[in-house]
Amino acid sequence: MRFLPHDRDPSVLVVGAGYVGLCLGVLLAQRGLRVVAADVDRAHVERLRAGRCAIAEPGLDELLREGLASGRLTVAPDLSSAADCDVVLLTPGTPIDADGRLDSSQLEAACRDLAPRLRPGQLVVVKCTVPPGTTRTVVAPLLAGHGLRPGVDVGLAHCPERLAEGQAIEQLRELAVVVGGIDVASAEAASAFWRRHLGVPVHPVADADVAEAVKLASNWWIDHNIAMANELALFCDAFGIDVMEVVTAANTIPKGAGRMNVLLPSVGVGGSCLPKDPVMAVRAAADRGVELRTIVTGRAVNDAMPGHAARSLTDELRKLGTDPAGATVAVLGLAFKSDTGDLRRTPVAPFVECLRRAGCTVRLHDGLAEPERVRDLFGQEPEPSIDAALAGADAVAFLAGHREYRRLTAAGLRAATRAGCLVFDGRRYFTRDEISSLHDHDLRYRGIGR
Ligand SMILES: NC(=O)c1ccc[n+]([C@@H]2O[C@H](COP(=O)([O-])OP(=O)(O)OC[C@H]3O[C@@H](n4cnc5c(N)ncnc54)[C@H](O)[C@@H]3O)[C@@H](O)[C@H]2O)c1
Structure with missing residues (x-):
C-alpha cells in the first residue's frame, strides 16, 4: 500500500477536534492507534486536555477520558506533530456564507497549515461536507504548495462523514465509509485504513467528486423527506387524522431497493448540517446554471415548522x-x-x-x-x-x-x-x-x- 505504513499501525492526526473530528479521534484511539487531535480553538483544546468536552454525545466523554488516560490520544493546539503522523483526517467546519456558497476558509487554513509539514507517503483524507470538486480543485492545490504532489507523493481522498448526532459513536463503529480518491492508490489506501483501523465496510466510488456529491445527496434526501412528512402532517391535521398512523402504514410497501420510508414530522429541522448542506448544493448547482427547486421548497417547508x-x-x-x-x-x-x-x-x-x-x-x-x-x-x-x-x-x-x-x-x-x-x-x-x-x-x- 503506497500511502500506509507496511510494518506498523499508522498514527493519525485529526485536524479539527469538533464534533466529527473528536468522535473519530477517540474511536481510533480506542482501537489502538496513536491519535493527535488538533484544534485552533485554545479554550477547546484546554477543556479536552482536562477530559471535558462541551459536546453532548452518548459515550464520547468516557472515550475521551479513556483515550487520554491510555496515552494514545493527545490534544494539540497546532499541527506541529503532522510530520510524525501517517494519516491526516481533515475535519474543520464547512459553513456557508450569506449566499449559500461554501465558506472554505477553515478548510483552506487547515490545508495551508498542513502543506509545509507533509512528507512523502502520508495519506490525507477530507471528511468535510463540500461541493463536488473541492478536494480536487481546492485541497489538492493547497497541499501541493510545498512541492509534494497529491496522488503521487501523498495520498488524497474524500470520505464524507455521515454520522448522525446522538448516535455518532455507535454509527461510526458500523457505518460503511464512502471512499473516493483523487487517484487509485489514494482510494486503496483510504479504503484499507477504514477497513483495518475503524473496522467498518467501505463503499468505493469513482473519485473524490462523487464522494462529495454522495454526502450532499444524503442530506438533500433527508431534508426533503422530512419536509414531505411535515406537509403530510398539515394535510392530516386538515382531515383530523393521525399522521403517525399514516406514515407507519404507508411505510410498509416495498419501494426501490428497500421499503418506502417517509420520515417523521416535527417542530422543525436544525443542526449544523441539514439546514446548510442542501443550500450549499443549491448554490453550487446555480453556479453551474442548474436550478434545484426541490431543495428550496423543502427548506421553506421545514423553516416554517x-x-x-x-x-x-x-x-x-x-x-x-x-x-x-x-x-x-x-x-x-x-x-x-x-x-x-x-x-x-x-x-x-x-x-x-x-x-x-x-x-x-x-x-x-x-x-x-x-x-x-x-x-x-x-x-x-x-x-x-x-x-x-x-x-x-x-x-x-x-x-x-x-x-x-x-x-x-x-x-x-x-x-x-x-x-x-x-x-x-x-x-x-x-x-x-x-x-x-x-x-x-x-x-x-x-x-x-x-
Ligand atoms: N456535526 C455533524 O453531525 C456532522 C455530520 C457529518 C458531517 N459533518 C461535517 O463535518 C465537518 C466538521 O463538522 P463539525 O460538526 O465537526 O464542526 P465543528 O465546528 O464542531 O468542528 C470543527 C472544528 O475545527 C476546528 N478548526 C477550524 N479550523 C481549523 C484549523 N485550521 N485547524 C485546526 N482546527 C480547526 C474548529 O475550532 C472546530 O473545533 C463539516 O464539514 C460538517 O459539515 C458534520
Whole structure:
C-alpha cells in the first residue's frame, strides 16, 4: 500500500477536534492507534486536555477520558506533530456564507497549515461536507504548495462523514465509509485504513467528486423527506387524522431497493448540517446554471415548522380557555434533535420566540445542553430540573425526545402541572397508549399532525 505504513499501525492526526473530528479521534484511539487531535480553538483544546468536552454525545466523554488516560490520544493546539503522523483526517467546519456558497476558509487554513509539514507517503483524507470538486480543485492545490504532489507523493481522498448526532459513536463503529480518491492508490489506501483501523465496510466510488456529491445527496434526501412528512402532517391535521398512523402504514410497501420510508414530522429541522448542506448544493448547482427547486421548497417547508408548531400550541390553549398571554409553557428539550445537547440552529429558538411574542411565559429545560449556551441563545436561564420547569405549567412542550423525558409518566406530569394542562408533542412521539393515558389523567394532547 503506497500511502500506509507496511510494518506498523499508522498514527493519525485529526485536524479539527469538533464534533466529527473528536468522535473519530477517540474511536481510533480506542482501537489502538496513536491519535493527535488538533484544534485552533485554545479554550477547546484546554477543556479536552482536562477530559471535558462541551459536546453532548452518548459515550464520547468516557472515550475521551479513556483515550487520554491510555496515552494514545493527545490534544494539540497546532499541527506541529503532522510530520510524525501517517494519516491526516481533515475535519474543520464547512459553513456557508450569506449566499449559500461554501465558506472554505477553515478548510483552506487547515490545508495551508498542513502543506509545509507533509512528507512523502502520508495519506490525507477530507471528511468535510463540500461541493463536488473541492478536494480536487481546492485541497489538492493547497497541499501541493510545498512541492509534494497529491496522488503521487501523498495520498488524497474524500470520505464524507455521515454520522448522525446522538448516535455518532455507535454509527461510526458500523457505518460503511464512502471512499473516493483523487487517484487509485489514494482510494486503496483510504479504503484499507477504514477497513483495518475503524473496522467498518467501505463503499468505493469513482473519485473524490462523487464522494462529495454522495454526502450532499444524503442530506438533500433527508431534508426533503422530512419536509414531505411535515406537509403530510398539515394535510392530516386538515382531515383530523393521525399522521403517525399514516406514515407507519404507508411505510410498509416495498419501494426501490428497500421499503418506502417517509420520515417523521416535527417542530422543525436544525443542526449544523441539514439546514446548510442542501443550500450549499443549491448554490453550487446555480453556479453551474442548474436550478434545484426541490431543495428550496423543502427548506421553506421545514423553516416554517417552528412558527406553525407554536401557533398550534397557542390555538390549542385558546380552545381550552387559556389565554396564551400570561400562560406558562414548560419547554422540554432545546436541542435540534433527541438525545443530543447540540443547539446549533435549533428550531426550538424560533418556536420560543413565537411563544414569547404571543405573551407566554416560557420555562426552558434541557439536561444535555450546556447552560451557558442556553443562556446565550435564548437570553434566559435554563431551569435546574424538569420539576422546576413543570411546576404549575399550563402547557408542556416536548420538543426533543431525550431519554429522560421518555421516562415521564402521565401521572407524574399531572401531579406537577395545572389541571387540564396541555401536552404539546413536537418530537417526543407519544404512542397511542401514552396519549390515552394522558387523557385518563385529565391532560390534553396535541401533536404535529395529530
Ligand atoms: N456535526 C455533524 O453531525 C456532522 C455530520 C457529518 C458531517 N459533518 C461535517 O463535518 C465537518 C466538521 O463538522 P463539525 O460538526 O465537526 O464542526 P465543528 O465546528 O464542531 O468542528 C470543527 C472544528 O475545527 C476546528 N478548526 C477550524 N479550523 C481549523 C484549523 N485550521 N485547524 C485546526 N482546527 C480547526 C474548529 O475550532 C472546530 O473545533 C463539516 O464539514 C460538517 O459539515 C458534520
